[in-house]
């Protein structure tokens with residue numbers, strides 16, 4: 001598998017073929033039927049030229065009567081009808097089979113995309129992944145129904161027509177066969193240039209998608225820093241890249257047409273000259289020469305189509321190998337594994353981590369999180385708390401060292417996604433077998449049962465984009481209840497109750513309390529009061545753990561945490577509002 005720069009991998013031709021063969025399992029009988037139908041309908045299409053040649057000779061000999069014309073007409077109409085029906089059936093069946101196979105591939109692509117290590121996606125850029133799951137899927141879907149039947153029909157038309165020419169007089173077949181290398185040269189030229197140009201066109205589309213996505217995601221930052229013009233220029237440059245490569249791709253298409261026209265001219269002229277010589281030498285009849293010319297004319301269409309299908313095929317193959325490149329990304333070594341030590345739920349041993357090519361954020365980080373306990377992580381903004389949570393959850397892979405954690409781990413961040421569907425579906429995502437009684441019990445436990453009274457259809461209310469709107473606090477309650485139902489061994493709450501505002505902070509704190517009850521918890525604490533209720537506190541500074549212990553131990557030690565706690569207590573004795581602000585400022 002080749003990996004160009006930071007982009008996601010692209011499958012080689014062999015890997016693509018192997019994966020397509022694997023995907024075709026269960027559809028091979030129907031694929032064979034497509035092939036047979038294509039062959040039969042093509043063979044039928046060869047009848048009209050031969051029968052016209054027969055008619056020409058009968059007319060020249062003066063032996064054609066009304067019966068001959070009626071017989072020729074009936075044969076032509078019959079073969080045309082049979083050919084058309086066969087071709088239509090081939091295309092319908094082929095379209096069904098290919099779309100079924102493609103649907104399977106698309107499912108695998110989406111499920112692999114959802115489980116890809118985040119560092120891979122970040123390094124490649126989200127645009128690359130989105131382009132592969134949208135543009136590339138469309139390219140393959142658009143090409144498949146035309147490419148495969150055309151390939152089958154064209155290949156067989158060439159074989160049958162060459163046989164037909166040889167049956168008329170072998171020099172006709174030789175005359176055409178000597179021109180075939182011209183088409184081979186045209187195709188070789190095209191295969192050399194085409195993939196590069198089409199690959200570059202697709203890469204330019206990925207780059208454009210990336211620029212647009214970044215501008216949208218960071219819209220607030222762009223506005224805040226006055227970067228609108230700069231972003232506009234970046235999107236413009238990426239769009240221009242697409243325009244340039246699209247133009248080059250179309251130019252390649254035009255040059256291909258010119259070469260094909262030359263091939264047509266050459267093959268018709270060759271067969272015409274051979275026909276003239278054969279008739280002159282009394283070896284062939286005018287009818288046979290007519291049939292030969294008609295057969296060659298019939299062949300030119302499919303041959304051109306083959307070259308044009310190669311065009312689509314190249315484009316589709318480029319997309320297919322990009323899709324399969326994602327599907328076949330192997331599970332990475334270094335992904336978190338289940339811990340074995342009794343009493344330790346999570347063990348980080350000598351962990352090193354950096355974002356992209358940046359400096360090391362963690363270097364030789366070591367940490368044990370005891371089973372069944374609640375550990376808080378505190379530290380100034382940028383200390384590495386969120387990154388630590390993501391490394392433990394397995395979202396980021398360490399560059400060095402090991403992470404051992406329980407198999408069932410759930411991470412909740414401030415950004416809670418509400419999926420389109422019923423509230424019940426959203427709550428039972430991690431526990432598909434949970435019944436309504438379980439759901440109600442979980443809602444009671446997290447104090448979210450009141451939410452049902454606010455929704456028009458209770459658990460059946462459609463939420464998510466376009467559905468009943470939920471406030472941030474409600475979405476967070478939903479996420480906490482979902483976690484309770486999923487019942488993981490390790491729950492990581494990354495500031496999951498931080499942004500709710502003072503009205504809902506207490507409510508969400510109680511929900512978080514219910515969720516963490518009886519399991520190992522890691523709380524990235526925004527508020528010092530939240531950390532103080534945990535069994536153990538870990539203090540981080542610039543990617544290092546500088547203190548760790550119980551609240552009382554750390555206060556008694558009088559270190560960084562002790563200082564912060566004293567400041568917090570001093571603030572509490574003067575003004576509660578100030579305390580909250582002070583806490584948020586500190587962390």
Ligand SMILES: Nc1ncnc2c1ncn2[C@@H]1O[C@H](COP(=O)(O)OP(=O)(O)OP(=O)(O)O)[C@@H](O)[C@H]1O
Nearest residue numbers: 355358361379380381382383384385386387388587
């Ligand atoms: N995706 C990323 N790419 C590059 N650098 C990042 C990325 N995410 C975080 N960082 C950097 O890593 C460092 C640690 O960030 P992290 O978010 O883990 O800190 P934090 O303690 O959780 O901060 P906060 O409390 O503000 O959320 C910071 O310097 C941050 O700029």
